[in-house]
Amino acid sequence: MDQLLKQDETYAGDILLEEQFTAAVVQWYYAHGRAFPWRETTNPYHLLLAETLLRQTQAVRVVEPYLELVGRYPDPWLLALANIPKLREWFGPLGLVTRADRLVKTARVLIEEYEGQMPNDLTALLALPGLGRYSARAILCLGFGVRVPMIDEGSGRTLRRVLGREHKGPAFSDRSLMATVEQIMSQTSAREFNLGLLDIAAAYCRPRKPDCARCPVRKACALDKAELARPEETRGASVFFLHLRRVGFANN
Numbered sequence: 001m002d003q004l005l006k007q008d009e010t011y012a013g014d015i016l017l018e019e020q021f022t023a024a025v026v027q028w029y030y031a032h033g034r035a036f037p038w039r040e041t042t043n044p045y046h047l048l049l050a051e052t053l054l055r056q057t058q059a060v061r062v063v064e065p066y067l068e069l070v071g072r073y074p075d076p077w078l079l080a081l082a083n084i085p086k087l088r089e090w091f092g093p094l095g096l097v098t099r100a101d102r103l104v105k106t107a108r109v110l111i112e113e114y115e116g117q118m119p120n121d122l123t124a125l126l127a128l129p130g131l132g133r134y135s136a137r138a139i140l141c142l143g144f145g146v147r148v149p150m151i152d153e154g155s156g157r158t159l160r161r162v163l164g165r166e167h168k169g170p171a172f173s174d175r176s177l178m179a180t181v182e183q184i185m186s187q188t189s190a191r192e193f194n195l196g197l198l199d200i201a202a203a204y205c206r207p208r209k210p211d212c213a214r215c216p217v218r219k220a221c222a223l224d225k226a227e228l229a230r231p232e233e234t235r236g237a238s239v240f241f242l243h244l245r246r247v248g249f250a251n252n
């Protein structure tokens with residue numbers, strides 16, 4: 001970074017803003033991040049239970065069910081022996097009946113193929129029954145400490161707004177966005193950055209009427225809006241993104 005600053009002082013402000021963005025997310029998370037029981041564990045199997053409950057369900061609704069599920073089935077061996085019809089009944093009020101079968105199936109795969117352990121590899125996690133890309137990445141990051149982006153629709157929306165990216169297709173399958181985030185995360189703590197973004201998306205960066213006035217990352221996001229004031233030949237990417245491109249973090 002120091003070398004880059006010497007090469008071209010005009011990018012000094014951009015570097016500062018990149019650091020401001022990642023630092024703002026992490027610092028905000030430490031001060032205001034939501035407290036959920038699954039955020040207090042690094043047990044990948046317990047995170048699997050949490051992710052099974054959390055998919056397309058509001059987090060606050062699954063706090064009690066998560067604690068109950070972990071209490072009943074603290075390891076895959078007990079879950080593999082679960083009575084599936086009874087487990088379906090348990091999942092019923094949550095509207096998640098089909099997840100009972102999937103969860104028991106996953107527990108059996110873990111025992112048969114991984115000696116009861118969770119694999120710490122993205123490909124292996126994605127091969128588990130019904131485990132999606134976001135959940136697999138969440139388990140890798142929160143359970144194994146791997147620096148990998150956890151991008152769901154909420155955090156993806158925030159990132160696209162901050163980075164000035166087109167909102168096209170699901171964020172979790174946006175490879176370009178994912179590659180950029182991987183580079184940003186190398187500057188900071190992946191866990192806190194990922195969780196902070198999720199919470200900022202939920203608290204401020206809502207799909208409609210985002211609360212920009214109170215948003216902790218508005219300085220970085222304002223770059224994209226300020227883009228309109230830039231000379232025409234430099235338009236097409238946010239200042240922040242232009243910096244990423246300059247240092248080789250982005251290809252387009």
Ligand code: SF4
Nearest residue numbers: 205210212215218221
């Ligand atoms: S400033 Fe507004 S649009 Fe940008 S991340 Fe914050 S809430 Fe979202």
